[in-house]
Amino acid sequence: MHCFVYASLRKPDTYLWLSRRDDFACIPASLALMLGELRFALEVELSGERKLPQEDAALVLAHLREQGWHLQMPPQQTLAAANHPAYKSAPRDPDRDRDR
Template sequence: MLCAVYKTKKKSGMFLYVPEKAKFDEVPEALMNQFGHPELVMMLPLDKRERLGTVDKQKLITALTEQGYYLQMPPKEENLLESHRVSLGLAPKADEKNDG
C-alpha cells in the first residue's frame, strides 16, 4: 500500500496521510480548513516499512482503509519551566502571592 504524506504550515509536526496523492475527498471539510494548504512531503510505501517513527503502522493502515485519511498530531510539548521548578522541589506553577 502506498500513501501520500502532507504537512501544514499552521502547526509544526502535524501530518495528514491520504491513500493517494491529492485525494482529500474523505477528509472532513472542517479538518481541511484547520489544516490549511497541504504540502506534499513524500509518497510512502507502507508495505516496505517495518516502522514509521511515532505512527503505529497498523493504526495508519486501518484509518486509511476505513476513514480515508489519518491525522498525525505533534507530540505534546513539555513545559520546561514546570519541569525545572519540580526538579528544584517547587510546585509546577508559581503561586503569585508566595513564590513569584
C-alpha cells in the first residue's frame, strides 16, 4: 500500500500516516487539533513484511485500511524518561508555578 507520512510540528516525534496524500478529512477533529500543523515527511510503499523502526507494519496497514490513518507516537523510551523519578523530583520554582 502506498502511504504518506506527516510530522506534527506541535508534538515532537509524532507522525500521522495517511492512505491518501493530504486527505486530512478522514482524521477526527480532536486529533487534528492535538497534532497542530503537519509537515509532509515521507512517501513510502508499505507491506506487512516491511520492517519499520518504531511501528508494526501490519498494524499500520490495518489502521490505514480501516480508518484511513494511523498515529505514530514517540518511542516508549522518551515517554519513560519524562516519568523518571529524577525528573519528577526536580526542585520546583514557586514563582514560575504562580504565573500559571
